[in-house]
Amino acid sequence: MRLRKMLGAFLRKFEKKTLVESFHDEMNPEIMFDVVDETNPLLPWRDIRRIIFQNGSSYVYSTIYLHKYRHDQPIYYAVHQLTHSYLPRLSRLKSALVLGCAGCSIPRFLALSAPKCKITGIEYSEKMIEIARKYFVNDPTIFRNFQLLHADAFSYIHGLSEKYHLLYVDLFLADKNHPQIFADDFLRDLDSVTAEESITIINLLNLSKSDATRYILRFVELFPAAYVFNERFHYYGVLIKTANPATLKRFEARAVKNLRMEERFISPNLNPR
Ligand SMILES: C[S@@+](CC[C@H](N)C(=O)[O-])C[C@H]1O[C@@H](n2cnc3c(N)ncnc32)[C@H](O)[C@@H]1O
Structure with missing residues (x-):
């Protein structure tokens, strides 16, 4: 135990925090964001880059490992677990849509785990x-099949003909869920853009x-399986379509x-219990 503490204290001496850039978001000019690197030359596989929302208290939007052999990223543990649980052969995933990207931790996880997706x-x-583009998705060897589009997510999916196998909803205004995720139109649009075998994960x-x-x-009238999962009192909604x-x-x-x-709400003809 003592040896472990001494080792921890030794390693911490080499930890370095670097402010890469600070910026104001044009949608919320009063709010600052920092891009910060946390590195340690003795533990390079742990080096990370974050986007931190600063408004009195700080709140992390995105975090990535800088080394590309780390597929699961240091943030959104529940999203990784839910995705692996639904798709144990994640490399076969064909299409994914991420609504709300910031520093693209989730797109990075997907691009590294399913390069053909x-x-x-x-x-x-x-x-x-x-x-x-400057700091997070600038490695073309990782982001070969990724397109980052400038659009409003609600307008983008409304009337879209494409169907996705994995959809992730992470829409925030400052540090709050975007109120439009509660609109009936959005619920119907999520239904229409998801494939017949698909998972949708909503950060709540x-x-x-x-x-x-x-x-x-x-969502129970639109999706045959709907769940609430809890990661340390942080809730995620999960919607699955399958026959x-x-x-x-x-x-x-x-x-x-x-x-x-x-919570789990399963249509009676699909209930596996
Ligand atoms: C918590 S961050 C997303 C983090 C990201 N999912 C990741 O993987 O690192 C939330 C993002 O949602 C974006 N956002 C909020 N409302 C939006 C909208 N209507 N359309 C598209 N993006 C939106 C914000 O600009 C912000 O960058």
Whole structure:
């Protein structure tokens, strides 16, 4: 124990925090963001880059490992676990849509884990896109099949004919869920852009368990399986489309190894229990 503490103290001496750039978001000019690197020459596989929202208190938007052999990124543990649980052979994933990209931690995880997957990222802040292109998605050997589009996510998916196998919703205004994720139109649009075998993961950071449950219940007429998962009191909604009860059974068995499943709403003809 003492040796471990001494080793920790020794390693910490080499840790370096570097402010790479500070910027104001044009949508919220009063709010500052910092791009920060945290590195240690003795532990290079742990080197990370973050986008931190600064407004009195700080809140991390995105974090990536700088080394490309780290596929799972240091943030969004639940998203990685839910994706691996639904798609244990993630490299076969064909298409993914990420709504809200900032520093593109999720697109990086997908691009590294499924290099052939066609990944589309939607981000409405031009400044975030500029920062992402400069510091986060600038390695063409990783982002071969990734396109980062400047658009409003709600308009983008409305009337879109494409169908995605994985959809991730991470839409924030400052440090709050975007209010438009609660609109009926958005719920219907999510249904129309998801493939017949698909998973949709919604980051519900600001909602309590009961609010997250109430929100996810609104999807049960559109999606045959809807869940609320908990990662240390941070809730995620998960919507699955499938015709196969075994898919749900496998997904649940894997997901509960790492996350708490708070609620599950399954259409009666698919219930694997
Ligand atoms: C928490 S960050 C996303 C982090 C990102 N998913 C990742 O993988 O690192 C939320 C992002 O949503 C973006 N956003 C908010 N409303 C949006 C909208 N209507 N359309 C597109 N992007 C939006 C914000 O500009 C912000 O960059």
